[in-house]
Amino acid sequence: MNLEVITAEALDGIDHGFFTRKGGASSGVYAGLNCGFGSTDQSDIVAINRRRVAAAMGVDQTHLCGVHQVHSNDVVRVTAPLSGETPKADALVTNQPGLALAILTADCQPVLFADKEAGVIGAAHAGWRGAIDGILENTVDEMEALGAKRENISAIIGPSISQSAYEVGPEFLDSFLAADPENVRFFTNGQDDRYMFDLPSFGLDKLRAAGVGHAGWTRHCTYSDPDRFYSYRRSVHKKEADYGRLLSTIRL
Known part of the structure; x- marks a missing residue:
């Protein structure tokens, strides 16, 4: 089966893709293109899936560069294929051709x-x-340190959980209001004491405030389209044992 890759017009001229779950070798709850070694899927099957992504991006699998994601605001500057222990961080930047920067998600x-x-x-x-701790702003800063101009940067948010599926409690809202009372605009009322949070709009606001020239979202919701996307929250609601991870990547 062919891989399905979502691209953005704003990134035309740069090889990139938000890969869906279609076209992979995994089965069961992971059925499709599960690229997460952090899942309990068979590691050799995950490796096959990642090789398929690397081939689609025109790079050797050793040039598919990812990090050990820990929900931080840390950014890694990549100058050569990563080897040894994977650095703990949540973003990567490079100015080196032939290196594909890769991020795993399943609602984020x-x-x-x-x-x-x-x-x-x-x-x-x-x-x-x-996002609230500054990962997006830090990524822009690190790109600028490599010679980018923020007003020339295009930033595209890929498939993510949408507001209609992202129910949170009052303590979640409180943490955002403590950071900035204006963050209330990213919440709507849900049932009882619950709220619905608009993560992509929050991300877009952060990117625009950082001064990028263009910020957009592909407008795909991971939760509401199980045929195309993995979703951590959906797996919890369905009481599944685990979930797959989507891979998004870009290279010069």
Whole structure:
């Protein structure tokens, strides 16, 4: 089966893709293109899936560069294929051709960045914690340190959980209001004491405040489309033992 890859017009001219779960070798709850070694899927099957992504991106699998994601605001500058212990971080940047920066998600925001003129790219994993702590702004800062101009950067949020599926409690709202009372605009009322949080809009706001030239979202909801996307929250609601991870990647 062919892989399904979502691309963004704003990143035209830069090889990139938000890969869906279609076209993979995994089965069961992981059926499709599960690229997460952190899942309990068979590691050799995950390796096959990642090789398929690498081939689609035109790189050797050793040049598919990812990090040990920990919901931080830390960014790794990549100058060569990563080897040895995977660094703990939640974003990567590079100006080196032939390196594919890769991010895993299953509801959180995968964000791909490019300054085509400067030849600098980035990829970030931005869940609510990373986004509120500055992972997106830090990625832009690190790209700028490599020669990018923030006004020339295009940043695209890929498939993420949408507001209609993201129910949170009052303590979650309180943490956002403590950071900035204006964050109330990213919440609507849910049932009883619950709220619905708009993660992609929050990410877009952060990107625009960071001064990028273009910020967009592909407008795909991971929770509501099980045929195409893995979703951590959906797996919890269905009481499944585990869930697959989607891979998003970009290279010069």
